[in-house]
Structure formats: C-alpha cells, structure tokens
Amino acid sequence: MLWSGWGDPARARELPEQVRKLLHDLLGVRDPATPAATLDEVRLPPVALPAPLRAALAGVVGEAHVLTGHEDRVRHTRGKSTPDLLRMRAGDGSDAPDAVVLPGSHDEVAELLRLCSRERVAVVPFGGGTSVVGGLAPVGRAHGRARFAGVVALDLRRLDRLRSVDTESMIAEFEPGVRAPDAERLLAAHGLTLGHFPQSFEYATLGGFAAARSSGQASAGYGRFDDMVAGLTLATPAGDLELGRAPKSAAGPDLRQLVLGSEGAFGVITALRLRVRRAPAERRYEGWRFPTFAAGSAAARALAQEGPLPAVLRLSDETETMIGLADPGAIGSGGPGGCLMITGYEGARVEPRRTDASAVLARLGGEPLGEGPGQAWEHGRFSAPYLRDSLLAAGATVETLETAGFWANLPRLYDAVRLALLGALGSPLVLCHISHVYETGASLYFTVVVAQDGEPVAQWERAKEAVNAAVVEAGGTITHHHGVGRDHLEAYGREIGPVGVGILRAVKASVDPEGVLNPGVLIP
C-alpha cells in the first residue's frame, strides 16, 4: 500500500490528457504549487513512549513486534481519507503513533489492553488502515494526546488465520487481521465465499469490516457485513466478551450489534464467526439506462420491495452517468445520457432472477444496455481510489461521502447534500449514485471534485462540515458505511441525541474505564 495514497504504486495511473483538459476547463484545476513530500520528508513527533513502557509492551509481544521506525510510524498515521492523504503529501505526520505493536494471539491482545489501560497508553486498533473518517487518528494534535503516556497502533496483521469451517452451519471462524482477498482465497478452497466486496476490498481486514459496520458492493445479495456476523470475541480492558450462540435470539438486546460499529472504542475484536455462502456458480453483470434519476430510483425501489433483488444494484445520477465514473476508464467519454444502472446477479440459478428483474426494470422505463457496462463496472470496481491519487497530484481534490435514508426522504436528502456542497465549494463537480437498496430506503453515495485552493484540507473540512449539518437537518443518517470516526462525531451526537450519547458513554466506561481505546473516536 502506497504510504501517501492508495494501493499498489505499480497500479498508479497518469491522468489522460483529455481528463486533465476537462478538469482545467470545467473546474479550473491547476497543478499544485508544491510537490508532494517524500517518505523521508514526513515530519513525525518524537517517540513519547517511556522506555519502561516500551519494554513492557515488548514483554507481551516480543521485541520484534514493537516497531518505532520512521516508515512503520508513517504507515500507521491516519487512514485514507482525502484530508489524510493531503496531510501526508504535505509531509504532516503529526498524528503518528509512538509505536506499532503486533500481537500474535487473543491472549496477547487481552494482555496488551490490560497493560495499556493500567499505564494509560492510548490504543488504536489497526486493520487494513483504510478508514476514511479519521478512525485511526484519535488523539492527534489538539485531541487530548497529553492525557496519555503514549499512543500505540495495535496492528492485527499477525492474527491472520482461518480457524475453522463448519459447512453444516455454514460458519467460518476467522481471526480479525485476515485481509478480504485472503479470506476469499481461504474460503474458495472450500467452495465458499463471504461475498463482501467494499471498495476497500483489496486492503481492508475482516476485523475492520466488523468494527466499522461495513457494506459491500454486493450486499444486496450477500448481506451487509453486520448480517454475516454469527458470533464474535471482543477483548476489552474489563475482560472478554463472547457473543453469538444462535443465528437469532430473544435473550435481551443483541449485543453483537453493539460491538459491530464500535470502531475500536469498546474493545478489539479477536475472532469472528461469519456466515458463509457457496461460491456462486454463475455471475452476470449488466447495464440499464433510465431517463431520469427519479425513474431509476423508482425501479430500484420496486426490486427492493417486490423483488427479485440482484446481488449488485446501483444507479448513477445524470452527472455521474455523464462523467462515466461508474467506469473510470471511460471518464469524459460521454455515453448514452440518462442514468446508468448496474445490475449484478450471482448464485446457483441466475437466469430466472435476471429474467424477472429485467421485466420489472423494462416495465418501469429501463432500457437494457447489455453486459458491456456491467462488465466495465465490474472490471473497475476497486479502481476509483487509484484515480483519486492521480487527481490529487493534478491539483484536484476528490472525495466521497455518503448517507442513507428512507425512500420518501431520499430526494430531500439528495438535494440537501448537493446544495451544501455547492454552497461550500463554489462550483464543484458533484456525482451521486444509489449504492445500496433496502425495502424501506437506500444509501446515496456522492463523489465531489473541486479545484484545490491554497489550503485544500481546510477547504474540504468546510465542505464536510456543511454536508454533515445538511444530512442531520434533512433527516438522513450521517453515514451508511464509512463509519463515524472523528469526522462524523459531532453530527453523530446530534443523530442519536443526548440519551443515545449517554448510553455510548456508559458502555465505554463499563468496558474501558480508563478510556484508552481509540479515544476521541465514535463517542461524541
């Protein structure tokens, strides 16, 4: 993973000249005044961790698994939001942890948490490092870092095993540090799949999916990650929590759903028992064109409410369709106009579902575009973050944000977010798609492109603040799948209100009485 950007540096792409010209003509984008910092140039704070504490950490995990080198610290500084990358490109490593600790077992995690709680060392659980909401920089500058004797990133990469597969219950037990592609590879040997493909797929870990309540591009078919968690083990400073004895239960509140989305603030997930599926025998992806976003939305809603629901269903608005972001390779190439819908079917018997769904789509005004657009989307489904790096280098800020709401409220939410972005950024390019549909509503996923001004981080933070306020005001949830982190904290507090905040704080105090776990994240 590129330390200052996304993914494999070998896959970085130069922007085509056509796109550069478009950016310049349309948005006034100009090359940045200063080149990006090199790895060596990144400025890190001195390691604050006292030597006895470092020795104590090494006593738990072994000397080889406590890292304090420049590159290790840089690579565990923040996540992969655009402000994160802009800060890194500017050489700002001020949020770096003092050390990176790599436990090798549940017991080591539990012991580390007891030690760090006792010694008031802040602990940032670290999986794939792909947070885009500030979930990995809890106690940076001006965020109470002084309260702690140090900050360690708890990197779970050594907890990378598939522990067991139960093909009768269709449950696989994983350690949390398994990366999604490795999980799929390990399951494929059993003819199984999780079917969880978020855009962060190539780097994100299973533990991160659970902690951040992830959704994937095929969640309509395979369920969201929270649907997949049959059981889990959580290590906390107060002890272990072992949940999940049955698919569903009436034994009180579903505490699994309290751990899912807890973003490392309640504990460290050390085991996940996940519902798996048979690997699909067939897969088919197609494109449809709708005259308007409203018409396409109505068709998506019909499939969600009356069925059959494809495994993948997304609908780009007019602007996103025109720009062609659904197929980054074709950006700026125009296209047939209207709104592009991608439908993907996976499973043992694709054809009957496809036929039935196609009849619904055609009846509601859809024009079939065949497999071409579907395959193009599938081919580029994990590419957008690479494109972002190229745009950042070219002087354009590009960032995504998302929300969700009930169907009747979606148009209001859509307008509110766009207005907030226009108000804060002047004349950005704002693209949107419906990326996840449910019987009662859907999520809206926005991509924003704007010419960087002299202070691109502050420029984006103003926009983000305006959008957060607009989403809360318009009745949407502040995040459908990115999580709360630090960037959504204030809005989240308004979403759940003082009683909700009081509940979160009470739970936090119960499992993490010294408040060392990802402090500053999640809990308003």
Next chain:
Amino acid sequence: MLWSGWGDPARARELPEQVRKLLHDLLGVRDPATPAATLDEVRLPPVALPAPLRAALAGVVGEAHVLTGHEDRVRHTRGKSTPDLLRMRAGDGSDAPDAVVLPGSHDEVAELLRLCSRERVAVVPFGGGTSVVGGLAPVGRAHGRARFAGVVALDLRRLDRLRSVDTESMIAEFEPGVRAPDAERLLAAHGLTLGHFPQSFEYATLGGFAAARSSGQASAGYGRFDDMVAGLTLATPAGDLELGRAPKSAAGPDLRQLVLGSEGAFGVITALRLRVRRAPAERRYEGWRFPTFAAGSAAARALAQEGPLPAVLRLSDETETMIGLADPGAIGSGGPGGCLMITGYEGARVEPRRTDASAVLARLGGEPLGEGPGQAWEHGRFSAPYLRDSLLAAGATVETLETAGFWANLPRLYDAVRLALLGALGSPLVLCHISHVYETGASLYFTVVVAQDGEPVAQWERAKEAVNAAVVEAGGTITHHHGVGRDHLEAYGREIGPVGVGILRAVKASVDPEGVLNPGVLIP
C-alpha cells in the same frame, strides 16, 4: 382475556374423553385435589401506594386512568406462563401491582417516568400481558419490593393508533399499545400487512413484540419483529431516545437493537415505525412427512441455506408428530408416523417458490401430504394456549420452552433439553419442533406435559432450572423468542458473561438511574 388462563373464555374447550384417558394411562394424570380459585378469591397485597403519590399519578393521566380495583390489579398480575396460571388458579395474587396507570400519550408516559423515578415507584410496562417468562412480575415476593414506594403497571392500551402510512418507504408508524389483530386490520385497509403471527397474536401488542424481540410463525417470510423495526421512540427517565433515520447505517452500534429486547428495563417504547409489506395475494399451506427428525432437519436446512425459503416452515419431531400437537384437534389420533413438516407460502407469486421448494423437499426424502395438514395447522395455529387451560384443569402441567443454536449444534441441544426434562420430571411427555430456520441454525421449541404433583409450581421450577442449565451448557441461547424476563435471568447472565452483564447494567444506569423500570427483569 380470561384472568386466570388464556384467551376468550367462550373458546375454552373441554378435553375429549380420549385425551383424558391418554393422559391418565400414559402420564398418570389425575384431577387436581383443589378446584381453581374464583376471581374474588384471589388474595392481593394491600395497596402500598401513598395517597399523595396516587394523586400525583392521577395528576398526569387523569383520575379515571389510575385503577386500583381488585379485578384491575388481578388482570395485571404476572403474565401467562404455566407457573403464572398455576399461581392464579391457587388464588395467589401476591405479585399484583398497587395500581394500574393508563397514559394517553408519549408526553404522559415521559412525565410518568420522571415522576416514578423521582418518587422511587417501580414501573412495569404492560402491553398484552402475554409474557411467559416472568417479565411482568419484576418485584414480587422476595424480589426487592421493599425498595420502592409502590409498584405500578403502566398499561399502554390507550396508545392504540396507527399514526401514519408511508407506502413509498413501506413504513407504518404505530403507537405501542396496538394489538396485533388491530394492527393487521388497520393495515389491511391500505392493502398492507406486517406478517407477524406469534402464538400470542390475538392479545399481544406491537410494543410488546419490540420490547421482547418477538418472532412469528411466518418470520421466515416476513422477518422477525426486530427486522421490521425501522425506527422507534423510547421514553426513559433520562429523556427520550429517537432512533432510525435509515434502513441501515454505519453510524456506530445499532442502538435500535439495544432497545429491542430491553423488556421495559431501559424505557417505554412509545412509537414504532415498522416496515410493512403488501398483503399477500396468495397463501398456500401444505404438509410433508419425513422418515426422521434428522432427515427433516436436513431438508429444512437446505431450504434455509439454498432456498427458496417458505414463509412458514416448521418440523415436528417423532413424538410431536405422533401426538399431533401440530393439529390440536387431532390429538391422539395417531397419524402417518415419521415427522410432520408444515410449509406455508405467501406472496404475489406462490407457485414458482412452492415448486422449487417442493423439489428440494422431495429430493431430500420428503413425502408430500397435500394441503390437508397445512390447513389444519393454520386453522389451529393460535389454539394451543386454550388447550393448556384444559390440561391444567385436568391435572396435567403443560408448558413450553425454547432455544436456538447453530445447525451443527442442534442435535446436542435437542438431546440436552430432553435429558434435563426427563431427569427433573420422571416421565413427562416431551414434544419438539423446529419453528424458525436461518442459514446458520434454527430454534427448537419444546412442549412438556406431566402429571401435576402436590406442588406443581415447584415441580415445574425444578424442571425449568434443569433445562436452563442444560441449554447454557450445551451452547444454545437461553431463549429464541420468549425473552429473558425473570425466569431466564441467571442463565442469561451466564450466556453473556460478566462483561456483557456489566454493559447491560451500565446502559440501565444511564437511562434509568433510580432503577425503577421493570426492576428485577432482564438485567442479571
């Protein structure tokens, strides 16, 4: 509702002579020595509530909505478990509340909670009164009643409105005191249904379904009640909690899932925004016979994992099939042997699903029995509790209990529960069915019939204790849909462990700092 039993007294049935003979010959059941108490004979504790407190309650809801009459108190004493009924039949009303309070709005509920919290009055939220786990008798004899200035039942029957229907989002907003049949009637006017049909359907309320995390007989098709809750309002002594801005969210833990199953211990649900469906155009119920419970289980599992899943799917074990409890009208009439499966299809297009499911069932050893058994089951689906009253009167204790687990663990769970019952009760009749299936597991629902000894409550409590221990030991959840109440408290504590218990206590202290809400229920 019969005060000392179940349902409409006009629908009570005498046991057929054939069944009486069977009970006598098989189980040694004899007529009870003492007749059941009349309503007037029920012994109640004196009303403990001081006059100024009563006046304060009346100041909130009006004098006409504070009830302290004998019958009102009796009708709010405990729920409808067999021990509850046995105690009532013995004239024991010692768990009665001091008063029944009937608020007419959310604001009145909120004000009552503030008042009761300030004055240390225990509050028992009361919907349909159908708890079978002690959920409505929190502070009875020897359960800390002395800590409180009084105990009031907060009967929600006046909060009985359908507030709005949003046919675009397919969400209906209800007040919590709406009974299930009324909810269906109100929705039918819009061509909609909830599709929630637990055995308590005729009396239970929507608020109760949510608070107790209910499952219905058609939950495979329409979802469990917790799946239906898009949003809710909870009144607590600490203020209101308003949840649900989108179908799903990554904004932290799903706090809806913390309120669902909270059994009145965290607050009073005053509004529910429920996902609704189009009323089914077609319905078809059928019977299948499998040679063994294992073969039938494998077939049920195949439908859950590979589809298509019927809306209703239940499988009786050999004993239940023989006794014919799936069709109470046919008890003791024998039948074709093996294990009876009921499949029910509901929706717009039943036939393709039925055809596909039938092919799976036939391939896995099922013999189709046609619509007869399906219709018989459907006809009698809410009748079993009436039958219980007749059996109690005849000197037999009959009670149900349930658990759930993952598929690979179900045989162990099945054996453990049966062994515990045999060990505790000598030679009871133990019937079982799989009542809810999921991809990863299923629930087991047991019916136990045994001749009453001289102390039938103590006799059952011994059995219940043995089963609770067996379920925890065998790795199942202590309850799939009955809830925790008081009867599962200790086992529930073992199920979630000390960290889980600590979380529940922390949440409780946050929303109900004086501990007046259903004290003694849910929180170990």
